[in-house]
Every structure is written in C-alpha cells, then in structure tokens.
Amino acid sequence: MxxxxxxxxxxxxxxxxxxxxxxxxxxxxxxxxxxxxxxxxxxxxxxxxxxxxxxxxxxxxxxxxxxxxxxxxxxxxxxxxxxxxxxxxxxxxxxxxxxxxxxxxxxxxxxxxxxxxxxxxxxxxxxxxxxxxxxxxxxxxxxxxxxxxxxxxxxxxxxxxxxxxxxxxxxxxxxxxxxxxxxxxxxxxxxxxxxxxxxxxxxxxxxxxxxxxxxxxxxxxxxxxxxxxxxxxxxxxxxxxxxxxxxxxxxxxxxxxxxxxxxxxxxxxxxxxxxxxxxxxxxxxxxxxxxxxxxxxxDWQLAHQEVNWNGGIDIREITGEVHIDPGKKLAIDLLYDMEVGEVQSNSLVFSFNPSMSISSIELDGEPADYRFESGLLLIALSNAESLVGQHMLRVSAEGVPDHRFAYFDGVIDYLNSNDVPTVAAPLLGTDGSIFNRSFVALMPGNHWYPTPGAVNADFGASQRGRDYFEVDLTVSLTRNTWTLVAMGSELDESDGSRTYKVTPENPIHEFGLFASNFVSGSLNVGELTFEMHLHKRHAKNLQMFLEKDSEFVAEAKKRIEWYKDKGIAISHNELALVEVPRKLRTIGGGWRMDSVNSLPGIF
Structure with missing residues (x-):
C-alpha cells in the first residue's frame, strides 16, 4: 500500500x-x-x-x-x-x-x-x-x-x-x-x-x-x-x-x-x-x-607563536589608496616609509589578513620575495644586515577580510570556552571586522592592512610601546550615498568623484575605517568638536546629541576644564562617535584583552 x-x-x-x-x-x-x-x-x-x-x-x-x-x-x-x-x-x-x-x-x-x-x-x-x-x-x-x-x-x-x-x-x-x-x-x-x-x-x-x-x-x-x-x-x-x-x-x-x-x-x-x-x-x-x-x-595562533621577531620596524608614514566596494572587495595600495633596526632574521615580519590576495610587493622600488600564509607576511632578503636602515615598502592587495582573523591571541577564548557564559559573546561581540553590503567597519585588530610583527600574547611584546606614524590615504567608496568615518577624513569632490582624504593632524598608532549610510551632526564644546555618526534608521536620535544645553555638553565642558587645570593638552581637536552593529567585537587580545571600541579620534 x-x-x-x-x-x-x-x-x-x-x-x-x-x-x-x-x-x-x-x-x-x-x-x-x-x-x-x-x-x-x-x-x-x-x-x-x-x-x-x-x-x-x-x-x-x-x-x-x-x-x-x-x-x-x-x-x-x-x-x-x-x-x-x-x-x-x-x-x-x-x-x-x-x-x-x-x-x-x-x-x-x-x-x-x-x-x-x-x-x-x-x-x-x-x-x-x-x-x-x-x-x-x-x-x-x-x-x-x-x-x-x-x-x-x-x-x-x-x-x-x-x-x-x-x-x-x-x-x-x-x-x-x-x-x-x-x-x-x-x-x-x-x-x-x-x-x-x-x-x-x-x-x-x-x-x-x-x-x-x-x-x-x-x-x-x-x-x-x-x-x-x-x-x-x-x-x-x-x-x-x-x-x-x-x-x-x-x-x-x-x-x-x-x-x-x-x-x-x-x-x-x-x-x-x-x-x-x-x-x-x-x-x-x-x-x-x-x-x-x-x-x-x-592554526593561526600556533603559526604566529613560532615566529621570533624583536619588533625592529619603525613605521614613519603610511600613504596610498584604499578602495571599498562593500561586501564585494577591499583593494589597498599602500606605501610604507619605515626604519628597520637590528633584527634577528633575514625577513621582515608583518601580520596581514589571510583572506586578502596579494597582487604585488615592492621593497625600495624592486619586486620582493615574500611568503604569505596563516596571516604571516614574511618579506625575505639575503642577509639581516641589508635590512637595517630606511626602506620603502609597497603592498598591493585585494579581497574580503576574514572577520575571524582578529584577537586570536587572547588569554581567554570566550567564543569556544565552556567556562565563559554564552551571554559574553552578544555583549562583547564576535567579529573583528564587518564588511558587507550594509555596513563596513575595518578595525586595525583585523589586520586589513599589514602591521609589523606577529600576533601573540607575549608580555614582552606589549611592553615595547606603540609605534606612531603619519597617515595620508585616499579612500574611495562605490556607494555615493555612504559616508566614510575615519580620523582626519575629509570629503574631496574636486575631480567629480566622491573620495575621502584621510590625513590625521597628529601621528597615530593605528587607524580604522567605517562606512555606511550615516546621518551626521557636530557639536562644539570649547576647543573640542564632537561628531556623531548614526545610521539613517536612527537619525531621530541625533537631535538629542545636538542640544547645546544637554547634560552631555555640561559634563564635557567640566571634563575639558579639568584637563586644562592639570596642564594636560588634548591631542585631537575632534572626536567622532560612530554607531556600529552589535556583532563588532569590542575587546581585543593579548594578555590584557583591552577594550578596542576606541581608536585615535574615534569612539
């Protein structure tokens, strides 16, 4: 039947x-x-x-x-x-x-x-x-x-x-x-x-x-x-x-x-x-x-732990171009002006997102031999002595950054540990970056651009201090209705296209790029300018921020005066507040797992 x-x-x-x-x-x-x-x-x-x-x-x-x-x-x-x-x-x-x-x-x-x-x-x-x-x-x-x-x-x-x-x-x-x-x-x-x-x-x-x-x-x-x-x-x-x-x-x-x-x-x-x-x-x-x-x-963690690198790269300036096609492709063409000190190997070591495909690498104007796997970019020379001195490194690459290549050196893996309550993930976020059709958040911890050294939780590495450098980038977006948020960003429409110049007034140690359909507003509090960038769906909340007699303004003035009385100068005259999705990770890696929801000039 x-x-x-x-x-x-x-x-x-x-x-x-x-x-x-x-x-x-x-x-x-x-x-x-x-x-x-x-x-x-x-x-x-x-x-x-x-x-x-x-x-x-x-x-x-x-x-x-x-x-x-x-x-x-x-x-x-x-x-x-x-x-x-x-x-x-x-x-x-x-x-x-x-x-x-x-x-x-x-x-x-x-x-x-x-x-x-x-x-x-x-x-x-x-x-x-x-x-x-x-x-x-x-x-x-x-x-x-x-x-x-x-x-x-x-x-x-x-x-x-x-x-x-x-x-x-x-x-x-x-x-x-x-x-x-x-x-x-x-x-x-x-x-x-x-x-x-x-x-x-x-x-x-x-x-x-x-x-x-x-x-x-x-x-x-x-x-x-x-x-x-x-x-x-x-x-x-x-x-x-x-x-x-x-x-x-x-x-x-x-x-x-x-x-x-x-x-x-x-x-x-x-x-x-x-x-x-x-x-x-x-x-x-x-x-x-x-x-x-x-x-x-x-696998990434083991590969980076095996690298012996003493941090001999001092970046002076990063210039170049970044092209963002949300959800489809990120293309970078960056030029590093750097000083290399005494190193213990014949290779320069960088961390770079493994989902990016390298088009070319040039060292001092000549094609360089390199090896790129597990997020480790090793640029080889014949001997260590030839590395010492000033060099110009050019890196061209494109792809979609892997959001998981971020902070994997943390002493606590709250995504995979049974000892951490599962509520920690929704509160702290899971993705090191966001790159889709609706929102772009390129965080430095995701290594979407090459950063010196390997990613590991070594205590000694964290005590060497931060490397500050100048930044001069040209960033283009395929979405004409989108806004780019970055430290020192300014829209340039002189040639008929929507490009942004990213030139922070002071040296910074890291930088991120954020782009979406933002609605923006600014508010001057003394010598400091606050910018708020909210998604258009939450545009009505911008009015509360722009109220000049709000509690926020009063508290900001109080804090600024306190810093002045202590003789502490404010390093950046502008502070941008940008709205991001909940899934973007807010704590980093290493032995301290510091907060990463604040970048130079951006919160």
Missing part, C-alpha cells in the same frame, strides 16, 4: 480535534501564556525604566534573541504530556479496531499524530508570539513608550524555522517512546530525562557550538536593525537533519506497533537506516562548519 497524504492529514485532524478537548492541553496553554506574559511584561518594564540607563538590557525589540531555554522546554513537556499515555488511550478507545477497518498504515497513523500535535503547538506558539508583537506594534504606533515590536527577522526565524522543527522532533520522540515503552510512567520518566539532558547540554555548550544544540537560531544571531540576519547554512543543515531525524523516529515507531500492515520489517529497517545516514551526514556537515573557525584560529 502506498503512502497516502490524505490519510495522514485525516489522522492529524482527528488528533488535533481530540487534543483541544483535553483539560491537560488547556492547562498547559494557560501556564505557558502566564509565564510568557510575565517575561514580556518584565521586558516592557525594562524598556521604560532600565534601558535609558543600561542599554544592554533585554527590551522587547531584542527579546527573541534572549529566550530562555526553559521556554522551549515547556513546549517539549507539553508534547510529552499529550502523548505519554497514548498506548492506554488506544486500548481504551479501540483505536486498533478502527484502523483495521480503514486503509491506514502504521506509518500514516504515527505521522498523522505527530503532525497533528506539531501543528497544534505551533499554532499556539504563533498566536502567543504574534499577539505580543501586535501589542508592541500598536503601542509603538500610538506613541506610547511602554512596549515595542520584536525585530522582524528574529520573529520570522523563530516562527518559520525554529519552533515548528523543535516541536516536530519532540513530538516524534514522544510518539516513538510511547510505541516502544507502552507504560505511561516509563514514557514520562524517559522523556523528561531526555529533555533535561538536552537542557544541560545546551547550558554547558560554548557559544561557538550553541547553534548545534539550541532550538533557537536567534541564539547565535545578533538581533539588529542595522544588520538583520537570517540563519546561516549551518543552522539550516541542523534543521534539515532534525526533520530527517523526526521522519526516522516515525518509521522506527512503526516497528513496534502491535498492529500489522502491508509494510515489512525489512523495508522499515531500510528506511530507518537511510534516515540515520542522511541525518548524520547533515549534522556532521554542520558540526564541521561550527568547528572549522576554531581550528583555523588555533
């Missing part, structure tokens, strides 16, 4: 109608609604009373990215509650006799039950979440500050990808247990034990592996209206493996049915084996994708 979709849907409809008549179902609905309502109310209170003073608090806009695992655990327990005594229910209502009188296979019956429960619980979750979204939307449109809607991408991720798959696998698991164990107490005990084992595994997983076990893809995404995200291929592979696993559990459940149908045990075993292979393949593919960044980071 072939598979009948009509039979499956008929069983699903019957199970749904039966479930909604049960007191236990409505009891579960009441409890989950009450708990969720309390959580949402606290988020609204945080928006009104806490968020103005603590921006990192969980407001409704970000709430779906901070869902406690217990929210999903409640739905899993409901799935078990609906199914755990199914064997007794089938015997009581003589379901087997009814099935014998109809052309319904065991697989169709099990699949129909699973789909019925899944659809019912998904509808309940959708009504619950969409009601909160609608309430926040109405409050926002009405101008009340008590609530706000969820971020739309996080809402779609949860309802379209996460909840249905999560409910499906646990309903399938519950049906499988009820077919195998038959005793309701055993089904309940084993099911609850499995659910709490999953919960402990989730809570003990590092951030880098959380996406493999978490039912919410928003757990590893950064809820943002600047860079909204949908799940990546690893999450989709996990969801696919989960659906296949649910199918396998459904087939396995038919092996333990007392009622016999036209299917043979051999065909069911073959189907189970196929689902196991497909599920394992998809899951293994996702595991590889989750582990490979950490493996690559360890």
């Amino acid at each position: 072939g598979l009948s979709v009509r039979n499956i849907l008929s069983v699903a409809g019957a199970e749904t109608r039966t479930a909604v008549r049960l007191v236990r179902f409505w009891t579960a609905v009441f409890v989950i609604t009450l708990v969720s309502g309390v959580g949402y109310t606290f988020a609204c209170l945080s928006l009104h009373f806490v968020a103005p003073y603590t921006p990192s608090t969980a407001t409704p806009f970000y709430l779906l990215g901070n869902i406690e695992p217990t929210f999903f655990l409640m739905f899993q327990l409901v799935a078990l509650l609906m199914v755990f005594d199914s064997s007794q229910q089938q015997a009581k209502y003589r379901v087997g006799e009814v099935l014998d009188s109809k052309p319904v296979s065991n697989f169709e019956y099990s699949a129909g039950r699973i789909l019925g429960y899944t659809f019912l619980l998904w509808i309940f979750a959708a009504v619950l979440i969409l009601s909160a979204y609608g309430f926040g939307l109405v409050m926002s449109l009405a101008g009340f500050g008590f609530a706000e809607p969820f971020q739309i991408h996080s809402l779609l991720n949860l309802l379209a990808i996460d909840v249905p798959v999560m409910v499906l696998i646990w309903c399938a698991f519950a049906v499988f247990l009820s077919s195998v164990l038959r005793f309701r107490v055993a089904v309940a005990v084993v099911g609850i034990a499995a659910m709490f084992a999953w919960l402990l595994l989730l809570l003990d997983s590092p951030y880098s592996l959380r996406g493999l076990v978490s039912p919410s893809s928003n757990d590893v995404l950064f809820i943002s209206d600047l860079l909204p995200q949908f799940p990546d291929w690893k999450t989709l592979a996990i969801r696919f493996a989960t659906v296949v696993g649910a199918i396998g559990l459904t087939v396995a459940a038919t092996l333990f049915h007392k009622r016999r149908d036209s299917s043979t045990p051999l065909s069911n075993i073959l189907a189970c084996t196929t689902t196991v292979v497909v599920c394992a393949g998809a899951f293994g593919f996702a595991v590889y994708g989750a582990l490979s960044p950490g493996i690559r980071s360890n």
Whole structure:
C-alpha cells in the first residue's frame, strides 16, 4: 500500500480535534501564556525604566534573541504530556479496531499524530508570539513608550524555522517512546530525562557550538536593525537533519506497533537506516562548519607563536589608496616609509589578513620575495644586515577580510570556552571586522592592512610601546550615498568623484575605517568638536546629541576644564562617535584583552 497524504492529514485532524478537548492541553496553554506574559511584561518594564540607563538590557525589540531555554522546554513537556499515555488511550478507545477497518498504515497513523500535535503547538506558539508583537506594534504606533515590536527577522526565524522543527522532533520522540515503552510512567520518566539532558547540554555548550544544540537560531544571531540576519547554512543543515531525524523516529515507531500492515520489517529497517545516514551526514556537515573557525584560529595562533621577531620596524608614514566596494572587495595600495633596526632574521615580519590576495610587493622600488600564509607576511632578503636602515615598502592587495582573523591571541577564548557564559559573546561581540553590503567597519585588530610583527600574547611584546606614524590615504567608496568615518577624513569632490582624504593632524598608532549610510551632526564644546555618526534608521536620535544645553555638553565642558587645570593638552581637536552593529567585537587580545571600541579620534 502506498503512502497516502490524505490519510495522514485525516489522522492529524482527528488528533488535533481530540487534543483541544483535553483539560491537560488547556492547562498547559494557560501556564505557558502566564509565564510568557510575565517575561514580556518584565521586558516592557525594562524598556521604560532600565534601558535609558543600561542599554544592554533585554527590551522587547531584542527579546527573541534572549529566550530562555526553559521556554522551549515547556513546549517539549507539553508534547510529552499529550502523548505519554497514548498506548492506554488506544486500548481504551479501540483505536486498533478502527484502523483495521480503514486503509491506514502504521506509518500514516504515527505521522498523522505527530503532525497533528506539531501543528497544534505551533499554532499556539504563533498566536502567543504574534499577539505580543501586535501589542508592541500598536503601542509603538500610538506613541506610547511602554512596549515595542520584536525585530522582524528574529520573529520570522523563530516562527518559520525554529519552533515548528523543535516541536516536530519532540513530538516524534514522544510518539516513538510511547510505541516502544507502552507504560505511561516509563514514557514520562524517559522523556523528561531526555529533555533535561538536552537542557544541560545546551547550558554547558560554548557559544561557538550553541547553534548545534539550541532550538533557537536567534541564539547565535545578533538581533539588529542595522544588520538583520537570517540563519546561516549551518543552522539550516541542523534543521534539515532534525526533520530527517523526526521522519526516522516515525518509521522506527512503526516497528513496534502491535498492529500489522502491508509494510515489512525489512523495508522499515531500510528506511530507518537511510534516515540515520542522511541525518548524520547533515549534522556532521554542520558540526564541521561550527568547528572549522576554531581550528583555523588555533592554526593561526600556533603559526604566529613560532615566529621570533624583536619588533625592529619603525613605521614613519603610511600613504596610498584604499578602495571599498562593500561586501564585494577591499583593494589597498599602500606605501610604507619605515626604519628597520637590528633584527634577528633575514625577513621582515608583518601580520596581514589571510583572506586578502596579494597582487604585488615592492621593497625600495624592486619586486620582493615574500611568503604569505596563516596571516604571516614574511618579506625575505639575503642577509639581516641589508635590512637595517630606511626602506620603502609597497603592498598591493585585494579581497574580503576574514572577520575571524582578529584577537586570536587572547588569554581567554570566550567564543569556544565552556567556562565563559554564552551571554559574553552578544555583549562583547564576535567579529573583528564587518564588511558587507550594509555596513563596513575595518578595525586595525583585523589586520586589513599589514602591521609589523606577529600576533601573540607575549608580555614582552606589549611592553615595547606603540609605534606612531603619519597617515595620508585616499579612500574611495562605490556607494555615493555612504559616508566614510575615519580620523582626519575629509570629503574631496574636486575631480567629480566622491573620495575621502584621510590625513590625521597628529601621528597615530593605528587607524580604522567605517562606512555606511550615516546621518551626521557636530557639536562644539570649547576647543573640542564632537561628531556623531548614526545610521539613517536612527537619525531621530541625533537631535538629542545636538542640544547645546544637554547634560552631555555640561559634563564635557567640566571634563575639558579639568584637563586644562592639570596642564594636560588634548591631542585631537575632534572626536567622532560612530554607531556600529552589535556583532563588532569590542575587546581585543593579548594578555590584557583591552577594550578596542576606541581608536585615535574615534569612539
């Protein structure tokens, strides 16, 4: 007998109608609604009373990215509650006799039950979440500050990808247990034990592996209206493996049915084996994708630790051109004026992002021999004596910088460590740079331009001091509506094109470039000029910054006068405040892991 979709849907409809008549179902609905309502109310209170003073608090806009695992655990327990005594229910209502009188296979019956429960619980979750979204939307449109809607991408991720798959696998698991164990107490005990084992595994997983076990893809995404995200291929592979696993559990459940149908045990075993292979393949593919960044980071760390470099390069000036095509290509053509002291090797050592492809390297006007791997750029000469003195180094390269090549020398790897709470990653950021179609943030710690020496956490290296140099760059953007933010940047439209001259008035030790569709404003406080660069979506917040009688202005004047009284000169007359997405990392590497959210002249 072939598979009948009509039979499956008929069983699903019957199970749904039966479930909604049960007191236990409505009891579960009441409890989950009450708990969720309390959580949402606290988020609204945080928006009104806490968020103005603590921006990192969980407001409704970000709430779906901070869902406690217990929210999903409640739905899993409901799935078990609906199914755990199914064997007794089938015997009581003589379901087997009814099935014998109809052309319904065991697989169709099990699949129909699973789909019925899944659809019912998904509808309940959708009504619950969409009601909160609608309430926040109405409050926002009405101008009340008590609530706000969820971020739309996080809402779609949860309802379209996460909840249905999560409910499906646990309903399938519950049906499988009820077919195998038959005793309701055993089904309940084993099911609850499995659910709490999953919960402990989730809570003990590092951030880098959380996406493999978490039912919410928003757990590893950064809820943002600047860079909204949908799940990546690893999450989709996990969801696919989960659906296949649910199918396998459904087939396995038919092996333990007392009622016999036209299917043979051999065909069911073959189907189970196929689902196991497909599920394992998809899951293994996702595991590889989750582990490979950490493996690559360890390889970089080992390669840089093996380099013996005494810091003999003193950069005097960096000049050249930078071309930014957001999300597609970063092209650099830089000229380094540098002084090389006594070194212990025959090579100059630079750290350079490994995803950049080098077009050419010239040393003193001549093509140079070099080796570039694992983010180490080694420029070789015949002997160490020939390196000593002043040199001109020209580097031409292009590509898309790897955002993971940053701060991998930190003494604490909070992305891969079980000892660090997973909440640290959303608070501190994960990406060393951002280079996509919506936003560009090129941080010096990402080594998008060659920097002297290797990346390591050596204490001695951190005590050699910083190398200050002049900067004179010409930066071009392919987006005419975008604005570049950099230390000493100025728009130049003299030749008909939108290019920026980046020429800081004083020597600096590092520099970054930021570009997006910014709305900008400036405010003079004494001799200091503050610039604010916000994304156009948050342009309304600029007015608060421009108020000349604000608390910010009063506090800034007070601080400036304090520095003057102490005889401390302000090195830069301009300070730019630029808005960046949450995923940009804010702490660095090394043994101190200092804050990196402030650059010369930019915060």
